[in-house]
Amino acid sequence: MSETAFFDEMHSGGGVRAPYDRYAAWLHSTPVETLKQRHDQANSLFRTVGITFNVYGEDGGVERLIPFDIVPRIISAEEWDIVERGVIQRVDALNAFLHDVYNDQEILRSGRIPPELVLTNDAFRPEMLGLRLPRSVYAHVAGIDIVRIDAKTFYVLEDNARTPSGVSYMLENRQAMMRLFPDLFAAYPVAPVSHYPELLLDTLRAVAPKEVEDPTVVLLTPGQYNSAYFEHAFLAQEMGIELVEGQDLFVDDGDVFMRTTRGPKRVHVIYRRIDDDFLDPLTFRRDSTLGVAGLMAACRLGRVTVCNAVGGGIADDKAIYAYMPEIIRFYLGQEPILKNVPTYTLRRKKDLDYTLAHLPELVVKEVHGSGGYGMLVGPAASKAEIEAFRAKIVAAPDGFIAQPTLALSTCPTFVEDGIAPRHVDLRPFVLSGQKTTVVPGGLTRVAMRQGSLVVNSSQGGGTKDTWVLEKPHARPRR
Amino acid sequence: MLGRAADNVFWMARHVERVESTVRLLRATGLNALLTSSAEGGEGDEAIWSRPLLLTGRMDDFMARYEQISSGRVLAYMLLDRENPASVKSVLACARENARATRHLLTNEIWECLNQTWLAIKDLHFTTVQRTAIDDRLEWLTERCFMFRGALFGSMRRDESLSFANIGMYLERGDHTARLLAGQPERGGAGDDAAAKMREYYEGMALLKALGSYRAYRETFASNLDFGRIAELLILNATVPRSLRGCIDEVVNSLRALNPTADSLKTAHELQYRLQTVQIGLVRRVGLRAFLLDFCQELDEISTQIQRDFMMVQ
Known part of the structure; x- marks a missing residue:
């Protein structure tokens, strides 16, 4: 595929797209040396x-920088409107689903989702059955990974309902950009994101155990x-x-x-950034020294709220992903605003046969994998890699799903020899407490290698600042 | 605040102070070597450069790995050798680790000051540093320590964190001053020996400069440098920022702000009272070295009690 086959965020449809008009003019009139200088400045910052x-590694580990790109990804108010409504809808459905599978299990009884897919899933936590959580919220913080393939079409690639990270990059990238390019911010009505921590704290306070006034x-x-x-x-x-x-806490x-x-x-309230498995050695992994003994008991007694709730992983499981449109319809009675990528579940014979016949065109992922590990990108893989992966699939088809290779949009990016298009995705962060909210923006991840479709930082991906433009006169500027 | 965080802040400040003390010690040693080694009857380079090793208790480890004492080897070992836990680089790494563990409680000014200092030194190796540039490096490090304190006092809220940082800093400082004084060679009275007098003069000057107290001496005593007076200044004078009395006063103040009934405060009070009431003549009769080492032991005791009072919560 040539680069022109992809939708470009800045140049598509025979000219500069509207959200980028002033930025493109600025970029084209700025010498590469200046960009290079700003790029270095950003790194030292x-x-x-x-x-x-x-x-x-040795010496207690090495601290690395995630590559930061100085060219922003710009989203118009209209585009953001779709994304915002779409992710809020999705997270509301995820929370309703989690509440249901840990309580009445109506969706399983209705036959919309095969019960064994949920009940025998490693991410399903029987410890959570029958619990009534404050405001029935499980995924208080969710990161929804979105990709775009043309002017109108956004796909959800993945839901992250466990402990999604990256929001600090959203905030620090903005700080850095404002310091490096103050003039651009004067010219552009970029919606602020810096109030995210306040919203997060509000969200966490809103789900404190009932009797507590000042949690x-x-x-x-x-x-x-x-x-x-x-x-x-x-x-x-x-x-x-x-x-x-963990060592700073105890349960009495x-x-x-x-x-x-x-x-x-x-x-x-505990905003935990530790996986379920390590949270409580009395309930989960006994060898965990990171957790707090007795935490699950306290949680079950309703004396403490753990955010995100234990067991939320069942909602972002790749096998459940295929059922998300159905989940949205079932709980909200609405059509999904954002599309789901067509997904072949290889535990089904028909899907398996199709996948094995079309491996060079497909992306195959491990059901429980994350971080871009354990996946096959068909169009980018060699014959040998495909054959090796084929053997893995045949050995255990239940462990995989397959999806068509999406033509991820590209965004101009500063690379060694100037500005060039690179593939991007977008992770907005959705908060669910008293209500479901999302700050206008998110983390734009960019695959720094030419032609690469994998944006994960563990695979050499970088990040960009994400500018959501405000509607004219929507509200006073800060 | 969390007991563990208090411990981290305490050790962050304590380690930064240790960086400064080590740097000062090395600068003073260099000065001492420059002034006295060529003088008639002087100790010689080897004796002078062995002192930083003896004071930090690293002599055996040093000899095992470097074999011979010379200014270059001691500097290499004490500045940038990561295998030496007392080297400036190792101690700075500890300071940063502790800051990093508790950086949500620190202002950005403090964290960035410490982080930048670390980034500038972490990949530096002795072989790549020019000998002529070493003094500049040492001076720069001293400045960074001053900047750290400026950031601490200029940007932190007057709360528990700052108190724990203060205590760590002044305990370390008092300990260093006491050990430096205790490590001085016995003075038998130079009598009329002109060369010996000259030597004492230079050594006294190097000691005062190592503790940033040269001007304080000049302003306090209208007399020549005399070891008895230097000891008096550095032990009993409350206005000198590196004197034992000055340090223990600060420790008492910070502990009182934290908890007026803590055991550690009682011990600190007793030590403060002793320094307020003792005469330098009495100290001499007890024996200066014995007095100083006893002082160091008391500081250790306070440090242990602080752990029990605030950081080990059951």
Whole structure:
């Protein structure tokens, strides 16, 4: 496929697209040296602030920068309107689904989803059965990965309902861009995103156990060697809450406390950035030293709210993904606003046969894989890679799904030899508490290698600032 | 605040202070070597450069790996050797680790100051540093420590975090001053020996400069440099920021702000009272070195009690 086959965010339809008009003029009149200079400046900015992710290795690990691209991804108010309504609809349906499968299981009884797909799934947590969570919210923070293939069509590629990360990049990328290009912000009505931490804190406070008037909220991190530690510290600082590790908490008589310099202090809401498996050694993995013994018991007693709720992984499972349009219709009685990528579930004989016959055209993913590991991108793979993958599929077809290769849109990106198109996706962050909200923007991930369709940071992907343009006179500028 | 976070802030400040002390010690050693080694009857380079190793308790490890004492080897070992836990680079790494573990409580100014210092030094190796540039590096490091303190006092809220940082800093400082004084060679009175007098003079000057107290001495005593007076200044004078009395006063103030009934405060109070009431003549009769090492032990005790009082919550 040649580059012209893809929809480009800036240049499509024979000219510069409207949201980019002034930006394109600025970009084309700016010498490459200036861009290079800004690019270097951005890197040193990120290093100083310490926005790094950890790569395990000798000497206690190495801190790396995620490549940051100085060319923004710009989204018009009209386009954002679709995305915003679409992701809110989707997350509302996800929460309704989670509440249902852990309580009445109507959707399973109705036969819309094969019960064994849910009940025998590793991500399904029987410990959560019969619990009534505050406001019936399970996925308080969700990241919905969206790709675009033409001017009107957005697909949801993946739902992240466990502990999605990346929101600190959304915020820090904006900070960096405002520092590097103040003039552009003066010329463009870019919707602000900096209030995200406030909204997050509101969301967390809104789901505190009922009787509590002024809840104490903490952020639970695996510690400073975790790859997303920067984000944990950043969010705790921005919200003004304690950043705790498992060792700082204990459960006494069903209540959760943190160890402070003035003695134990009761905790009501835990924004946890630790996976289910490590959360409570008494319930889940016994060898976990990251968690808090007795936390699940406290949770079941309703003395503490854990966000996101345990067991939310069943909603973003790749096998469940195929049923999302059905889930939206079932709970909300609405048609999905955002499209689902057609998905072949290889546990079905028919889908398996089709997939094996069309491997060079398809993307095949492991059902439980994430981070861009364990996947086959057919059009980019060699014959040998395809054959190796074919053997893996045949050995255990239940573990895979397949999707057509999407023509992900491209966005101009600063690379070694100037500006060139690179594929992008978008992850808006949806908050569910008293109501479901999303800040105008998100994390745009970009595949830095030419032709690559994989945007994950573990696979060499970078990030961009995402500008959602405000409607004219929508509200006073900040 | 969390007990663990208090511990991290305490050690962050303590390690930054240790960086500065080590740098000051190395600068003073260089100065001392420059001034006295060529003088008649001087100790010689080897004796002078062995002192930083003895003071930090690293002599055995150093000899095992570097074999011979020279200015270059000691500087290499004490500045940038990651295998030496007392090197400036290792101690700075500890300071940053502690800051990173609790960076949500620190202002960006503090974190960025520390992080930038670390980034500038982390890939530096002794072989790539020009000998002539070492003094500049040492001076730069001292400046960074001043900047850290400026950021601490200029940007942090007057709350528990700042108190714990203060305590860490002044405990470390008091300990360093006491050890530096205790490590001085015995003075038998130079008598009329002109060369010995000259040597004492230069050594006294290097000591005062290592503790940033040269001007303080000049302003306090209208006399020549005399070791008795130097000891008096650095032990009992409350106005000198690196004196034992100055340090313990700060520790007492910060502990009182944290919890007026803590055990650690009682111990600190007793130590403060002792320094307020003792005369330098009495210290000399007890023996200067014994007095100083006892002081260091008391500081250790306070440090342990602080752990029990605030950081180990059951």
